[in-house]
Amino acid sequence: MDIELIQILREYDSIELGSQDRDLSKRYLEKYWLDITEFNSNWLPVKNKIFNPTSKDLPDKMFNEDFELLVQKAGVLFTKEEYYALQKCMLAAGDKFFVIIENKEAANAIESDHVRLRFTYPVNTSWNELCNDNEKHLTTEISSYDLLVNPQKNFFVFGDSGKWGKYTANNYGYTPLEIIGFKPELASNFIEQFKLPKNEQEEILAWLPRNYKKLIKW
Numbered sequence: 086m087d088i089e090l091i092q093i094l095r096e097y098d099s100i101e102l103g104s105q106d107r108d109l110s111k112r113y114l115e116k117y118w119l120d121i122t123e124f125n126s127n128w129l130p131v132k133n134k135i136f137n138p139t140s141k142d143l144p145d146k147m148f149n150e151d152f153e154l155l156v157q158k159a160g161v162l163f164t165k166e167e168y169y170a171l172q173k174c175m176l177a178a179g180d181k182f183f184v185i186i187e188n189k190e191a192a193n194a195i196e197s198d199h200v201r202l203r204f205t206y207p208v209n210t211s212w213n214e215l216c217n218d219n220e221k222h223l224t225t226e227i228s229s230y231d232l233l234v235n236p237q238k239n240f241f242v243f244g245d246s247g248k249w250g251k252y253t254a255n256n257y258g259y260t261p262l263e264i265i266g267f268k269p270e271l272a273s274n275f276i277e278q279f280k281l282p283k284n285e286q287e288e289i290l291a292w293l294p295r296n297y298k299k300l301i302k303w
Contacts, residue, residue: 089203110217117204117206123205128245132243136241136252142191146297147252151268153268153269153272154265154300155276155279168212171251173278174278175208175249181245184203184206184244237255239252240253
C-alpha cells in the first residue's frame with residue numbers, strides 16, 4: 086500500500102471525527118486515492134503537458150502557451166453545478182478519468198506535515214459519490230471538507246485526455262481565483278459552460294494578476 090495512503094489514513098483515524106466519519110473517510114481514501122507510483126508514471130506527464138512545470142502558484146502563468154483560458158471566482162473547489170458543467174466538458178474531451186491534486190507548492194500554503202491530497206475518479210462519478218454520499222454535511226470527513234470546502238487549499242484538476250485543466254487558487258490572498266485552460270478545439274464547450282456575465286467579468290478583471298489580463302478568453 087502507498088506509504089502516503091497509510092499516513093493519511095492514520096491522520097483521519099481520530100476520535101474527534103466520530104466512528105461514522107472515520108469509516109466514510111477510510112472507504113473514500115481507499116477507493117479514490119491516487120498512488121504516487123501511478124501518479125508519477127501516468128499522470129505527471131499529462132500534468133506537464135497542461136500546466137507549466139516551472140510555475141508554482143498564482144500569479145505565475147500556470148498553463149502552457151497552447152491553452153486558451155477562462156477565469157472565475159474560487160473559494161471552493163466545486164459547487165454541484167460547476168462539477169456537472171465540467172463533467173460535460175470532460176465527456177466532450179474524451180476523458181475516461183480525472184484527477185484532483187493538491188498543490189504542495191502553493192505560495193500561501195500553511196506549514197503542515199499533512200499529506201497533500203491526491204485523488205483519481207472515473208469521469209462518470211456523480212456529485213454524491215464525489216462528496217462521499219455526505220453532501221449535506223460538508224464539515225468533517227475527508228472528501229467533503231478538505232477536498233471541496235477548505236479555503237486554505239489550492240488544487241490542480243485535469244483529465245487523462247490532456248486537453249484541459251483547471252487551477253483553483255482558493256488561498257490566493259483576498260481574491261481567490263480559478264483559471265480554466267483548454268485546447269482551442271474545446272473552446273465552445275468550455276465557454277458555453279463557464280463564460281461569466283459581463284458584470285462579473287469586470288469585477289474579476291480587477292482581481293487578475295497583470296500577466297493574465299490579456300490571456301483570458303471572455
